[in-house]
Amino acid sequence: QSLEDRVRVLWDRSYSAPDSVLQEARQLLQEARAAGSYHAEVNALELQGEAHFYLLDLDSCRHYYQQALGVAQRKEDLEEQAHIHTSLGSIHSEFGERDASLSEFRQALTIWESLQDTVQLCGLEVRIGGALDRFDLDDLSMQHFVHALRHCADCGDSLFYAHALNGIGVLHKKQRNYLKALAVMDSARVIYARQGEAFGQGGVLNNLGVVYKSLGRYEEARRCYEQGLAIFEADGYDRGIMSFAQNLGILENLEGRPDKGLAHCSRALAIANSIPLASTQSEALNEIAKSLLMLDRKAEALDSIDRAIAIAADKQLLEKEQQAWATRSEVLEAMGRPAEALTSLRRHLVLHDSLFTRDKSAEIDRLQTVYETEQREATIAHLEEQARLEQDKRRWLRIGIVAMGISAVVIVLALLQRRRKERQLLRARLELQDTENQRLQEQLDHKRRELTEKALHLAQKNELLRSLEQDIEQLRNSGEGAGVAQLAGKIRFDQQIDQNWDQFTLAFTETRRDFFRQLTDQHPDLTRNELRLAALLSMNLASKEIGSILNISDEGVKKARYRLRKKLGLRTEEGLEPYLAGL
Structure with a gap:
């Protein structure tokens, strides 16, 4: 095979066999450099980065993509630079590095806009919208998905049109506009089915199932989950199977079928253990504990929820940990251990308060990012009309930014003080309620004995x-x-x-x-x-x-x-x- 043929084969196998692709890409890199093949060299570096991505070694993934970017810049290959900037943006997004991710995406966007490549702009706008969604920048995310729809309409790319619709549906779901979410997601599902795109069809079925479940329409949610599970089982996509199995387990527990819920969640846990994926491990163990509790297997339920807490605490998954502590309180209460149940409930409340504070800080950060983005766009538009900004406008802008920063600090401090007082009041109320409940229980027991x-x-x-x-x-x-x-x-x-x-x-x-x-x-x-x-x-x-x-x-x-x-x-x-x- 020629070097170019080997590149195509390795890209086709990068997801299914990342270990062997990594070894072959290293050999390909040596041969490409020896032969002086720029295209094979840059692809060999990107292939190593892609293989490390699927092996969950994100540091190595980023390293090889940055090497590939250097090669493309030396060759002044704008298209390849745009592709690499897009990949780096996705990698930074996986790290949770918002600013670095958005910076890489903007560089790619600038290149494709300069080249007027509408097809590439479709895919890039969808990726940017997805990244902004993960960073909870919903308004900006919606803007990019709408831009993607316009580009797709211009170039006739129906597949990315479906991706953009699905992304818009996810945003509506987050904002609890469930009926809008259903309409948009179902349109995406129809396009995926028409195109024979199994992966996209499975993903949108999962989102549809979640929306139906939120609306209490459990039978429709089940149909979506089962259809999506069948698609991913046929494709052998373990992460998709894991997600659907977990969602089916949650649904079975909600409908009072803990035996089936236990089977589905156990399957999800087995896949999460093999990856490994701590978030799903903790979530699956938590749901397994609920199934076992409903089956009156209390000791096993306690063991399962303790494992869920240990994993969440080790990986600092605050949301999963606080959910698990709430379940542990229910299990201990069912076991007739009220003191331990109360301790677990208090731990849940403490973590819930921590999440509340974190979310408020993130919301302030999000608002600042939106503000900065809007200001940046306004500045660019203004610079196109006028070469220089007037000095007093710049001064007032700086004052406004400082004032916003001071206001944000004051708001955060006020919120923290308020939460501290609420926690103190809650602790006092819990102690008083515990004492009163004990007294009333003793009186009730005495009256019941007399009545008997x-x-x-x-x-x-x-x-x-x-x-x-x-x-x-x-x-x-x-x-x-x-x-x-x-x-x-x-x-x-x-x-x-x-x-x-x-x-x-x-x-x-x-x-x-x-x-x-x-x-x-x-x-x-x-x-x-x-x-x-x-x-x-x-x-x-x-x-x-x-x-x-x-x-x-x-x-x-x-x-x-x-x-x-x-x-x-x-x-x-x-x-x-x-x-x-x-x-």
């Missing part, structure tokens, strides 16, 4: 009365009077345990203050005996005990339960005791 004792006394009394009735009947039939003394003893014992139903009702009302009011408001046709039966059923007493209290047989209790269910209008799948206990 009263119910059992009523049952015992009615059993005694039934026994007396039988003894009297036997004496009457036998004509003997020998049992009179024993009968009198039973009557005296009955006087010791006797408790009337009004006393029981009073004790029951102390623990379930609104029970009878809610029941009679919702079902005014209930009789006094049916109200008594409802109260006893809400205490989870056995049928035998209820029969003794109400002085009816077990069969009578069953019939009374049936009549009560019918009057309450309960469906077959609704339990009578849970319904009454929930009042």
Whole structure:
């Protein structure tokens, strides 16, 4: 193969086999320099950078692209320089280096505008819009996506038109304009399907699924996720499979199918472990813990959420860590460990406050960037009309910038002070609430014990009365009077345990203050005996005990339960005791 043929083959394999491409690109570089082939040399350097990118070695990736840029600059190859500036902009974006990323993109934009290459401008505007979206510069991002649509309309590039539509849809989704997001994203999906672009189709299906889920339209979200998953499974794209599996797991948990949620999230975790990708690892472990908790596998849930917290803390993923602490609090509460649950909840709140402060700082930074960008564009336009700015305008501009900086500092300090006071107040309220809850719980437990004792006394009394009735009947039939003394003893014992139903009702009302009011408001046709039966059923007493209290047989209790269910209008799948206990 010629050097040019080898370059094309290596670019085709750069994603699927980065390790072997890296080795072959090094050999290609030596041969290109020996043969004096500029094109092969610059591509060999870019291929090494691309291979390092897919191997997640971003420092080496940036190093080789910068070497390639130097070669292109020495050859004064503007088109190749623009391509490399674009790649470097994407790399800086992956690092989170906003200013460096935007600087590289601007240099590429300047070159393509000077060359009037509309096709290249389409792709570049989409990339810039995506980078600005990641940096939360939504207004500027929208501008570049709209520019991309105009360039695509001029040159007829429908694929990049779909990319721009998808980007606009993502911005609408972030701003919770869900209906607009659905309309724009679905247009992109149709174009991808028509073009046979599987990767773009999978990406937009993922975004559509997220929007449908946010709207509570779970069935439509599921269809999008399952279609996208099938596309990426056919393509063997692990990161896409991981994303869809995780989203399906979250959806299954939301719909109350934790067994399926566990299976999907476990699949996502396995792929995230193989990459490795800490953010998805922590998110998947958090969702797995929720599935296990719903499956009543509490110990496993606690182990999973502890792993999620450890990964998030190690990689300083504050958002994932604070989400995991909230889940840990739920798990510990379900395990009957309220003190530890409260500690976890407090840790979640502390991290939530940290995220709030960080987001506010980022918002101030974002506003300053937008301001600086707008000022830069205004300055360029003004310089085209007038050679020099008047001195007083420059002075007022500097004063304005300084004033904005001072205002920003004052706002940040005020926000920090406010958050500090709110945290102190929250801690005090939590401690007071904890003490009050403990006191009320002790009172409630005591009242419940008293109520149970009263119910059992009523049952015992009615059993005694039934026994007396039988003894009297036997004496009457036998004509003997020998049992009179024993009968009198039973009557005296009955006087010791006797408790009337009004006393029981009073004790029951102390623990379930609104029970009878809610029941009679919702079902005014209930009789006094049916109200008594409802109260006893809400205490989870056995049928035998209820029969003794109400002085009816077990069969009578069953019939009374049936009549009560019918009057309450309960469906077959609704339990009578849970319904009454929930009042």
